[in-house]
Amino acid sequence: MTLFIKDIKFVMIKNRVSLIFDEHHEGLRTEKEYDYGSFIPQEYLRATPLDLPMVSEGEVARHFVNISIKNHHVDKGFYPLGSCTMKYNPKLNESVAYFSGFKDVHPLQPVETVQGTLGLMFELGESLKELTGMDAVSLQPAAGAHGELTAMIMIRKFFDRKGEKDRKIILIPDSAHGTNPASVTLAGFKAVTIPSLKNGEIDIEHLKKVLSPDVAGLMVTNPNTLGIFESEIMRINELVHRAGGLVYMDGANMNALLGIVKPGDLGFDIMHLNLHKTFSTPHGGGGPGSGPVLCKNNLKDFLPVPIITKQQDGSYSLNFDAKETIGKMLSFYGNFLVMVRAYAYILRLGIKGLKRVSRGAIISANYLKTKISKFLRIPFSGLCMHEFVASGKELKKEYGVRTLDIAKRLLDYGFHAPTIYFPLIVSEAFMVEPTETESLNTLNRFIETLKTIIEEAKTDPDKIKESPFNTPIRRLDEVMAVKLLDVRS
Ligand SMILES: Cc1ncc(COP(=O)(O)O)c(C=O)c1O
Structure with missing residues (x-):
């Protein structure tokens, strides 16, 4: 197989590749044939074949599906992360990107x-x-x-x-x-x-x-x-x-x-x-x-x-x-x-569709804001745009339950937590951005769950402080997780 990229000619024959350079690539030899192996220093080459498990396609599929559901993602559940806009990624986009x-x-x-x-x-x-x-x-x-x-x-x-x-x-x-x-x-x-x-x-x-x-x-x-x-x-x-x-x-x-x-x-x-x-x-x-x-x-x-x-x-x-x-x-x-x-x-959406997207994001946020304001303080009154910020200051003062605890407890109910402690000008900030694609049913479930958690915070604060209980990993030491990152175990 021969491939031209700019003025470099790549010729691939079995496991050998020839790179044929133009004269003006100074310092590079022309018409030189390389062996893949010769690119890699001898001490880094394997002497024995890799010990790979022999598994069926079904087992591989299960393995990756199980890994994928250990984490929370937008295809798995509601992800109201304010300021980060965890918008649904339409599958059509993926198909086009794979052309x-x-x-x-x-x-x-x-x-x-x-x-x-x-x-x-x-x-x-x-x-x-x-x-x-x-x-x-x-x-x-x-x-x-x-x-x-x-x-x-x-x-x-x-x-x-x-x-x-x-x-x-x-x-x-x-x-x-x-x-x-x-x-x-x-x-x-x-x-x-x-x-x-x-x-x-x-x-x-x-x-x-x-x-x-x-x-x-x-x-x-x-x-x-x-x-x-x-x-x-x-x-x-x-x-x-x-x-x-x-x-x-x-x-x-x-x-x-x-x-x-x-x-x-x-x-x-x-x-x-x-x-x-x-x-x-x-x-x-x-x-x-x-x-x-x-x-x-x-x-x-x-x-x-x-x-x-x-x-x-x-x-x-x-x-x-x-x-x-x-x-x-x-x-x-x-x-x-x-x-x-x-x-x-x-x-796919056109200008009219994009306008509906923004209007949908604003309507969803205002719906949540109005309902949530009945049981959690919203420091800025009036209509919001696509997101809003609530405050857990009173819950912390009266029951010792922090916004972090509320966020963790939400994970037990299958919701990703909103953004917390940002923006910095709101004490115990709890920043919610629903985006435009969530159904009324999902928004209502979120409202009811949050209401339940706030009741729990008042009646059983210690339970909230120990949550989450249902996630693959309980409460992380977030500082250590950053400092001693281990993505393999
Ligand atoms: C208001 C605002 N500005 C800037 C950024 C930074 O964007 P990025 O994370 O792509 O660097 C974000 C990220 O969400 C944002 O919400």
């Missing part, structure tokens, strides 16, 4: 041979621009936090080019996700906190006081991590612009706004999206992610390269020539198969 034309391409193939792939990325970018009201996009960042970092580096370069190098501060509300100050710091800025008002929104009077020629911009999550839409956002963005700064939207919560509001129309200059939170691609487990960055024309030249462009004849190319680009943020073009899944989701 051999997508999964078998190699990033070093000549562009003429991957036109469909580039076309998909281009069209995904166009859809995201349309949904966000932005002018340009890069699909390269591998996660939300990576998108934040990319955008912050672009903002830094924007001010460098303008000769405003003294703009060293990025303002961030105190309700922000932890990745926000981390990205800001990593990009060489100083993160300065803006307090929230009692209603959970940004304190505009405080913002006015801290805006200065040292401020490069404001980083806002909207809806914020309390699940509240920043109702004064247009005024806020105008104030920052008047002070010469830029506004960044952490668009991780865009799953509440699809087809309803475009950040570009609200005055944002730049933002990121989390394809796993908004466009149903798999989330978590350390697998590949995608956090595209979108911006207005004022920041377009700074986007990472390559940019996928559509030529007049309808073909696609990769443009590496952008003069002001910040360079590359990831190898090749980003995590392509994640993009395939997101694009399949967008095409």
